[in-house]
Amino acid sequence: MSNEPSDEQRVWQVVALIPVGQISTYGEIAEMAGLGRGARLVGRIMSRLPQGTTLPWHRVINASGRISLPAGSAGYAEQRRRLEDEDVVFIKGRASLRRYRWRP
DNA sequence: GATATGACCGCAA
DNA sequence: TTTGCGGCCATAT
Numbered sequence: 001m002s003n004e005p006s007d008e009q010r011v012w013q014v015v016a017l018i019p020v021g022q023i024s025t026y027g028e029i030a031e032m033a034g035l036g037r038g039a040r041l042v043g044r045i046m047s048r049l050p051q052g053t054t055l056p057w058h059r060v061i062n063a064s065g066r067i068s069l070p071a072g073s074a075g076y077a078e079q080r081r082r083l084e085d086e087d088v089v090f091i092k093g094r095a096s097l098r099r100y101r102w103r104p
Numbered sequence: 105g106a107t108a109t110g111a112c113c114g115c116a117a
Numbered sequence: 118t119t120t121g122c123g124g125c126c127a128t129a130t
Contacts, residue, residue, distance in 0.1 A: 007127095025112085026111075026112050026113085027112070027113060027114095030112085035126090036125090036126095037112090037113080037124085037125055037126080038112090038125080038126060038127085039112040039113060039126090040111095040112050040113090040125065040126060040127075041112090041125095041127060042111085042112080043110065043111045043112055044111080044126090044127070045111095046111050047110080047111050057111090060111080061111090062111075062112060063112070063113055063114080064113090067111080068112075069111055070111090075111080076111095079111090
């Protein structure tokens with residue numbers, strides 16, 4: 001039988017490892033999950049997460065340091081609130097923390 | 105098969 | 118710093 005984890009499974013696994021209060025980007029996640037330049041794939045997978053998931057999806061932002069959800073949307077507000085609850089500071093719409101980088 | 109779309113990215117100007 | 122554009126890759130039509 002195939003125990004091969006799907007791309008979706010690997011992305012979930014990588015996102016789950018992001019430490020509290022730290023952030024990563026779609027591109028970094030794609031790279032770590034072995035998807036190469038599949039940043040858009042990561043974005044698609046994030047958009048399809050089941051409600052009530054325990055995954056720290058809010059710690060994933062784009063390469064510009066900004067939240068990718070439409071500004072003003074409910075999703076944007078929730079992601080920003082969750083990050084601020086973890087002491088991530090926003091300045092002019094950008095997360096002030098240096099983005100989390102994986103340690104090889 | 106061709107085209108359009110998306111929680112993206114890097115780079116040039 | 119911000120914008121625009123090409124590149125990227127899975128899905129939907």
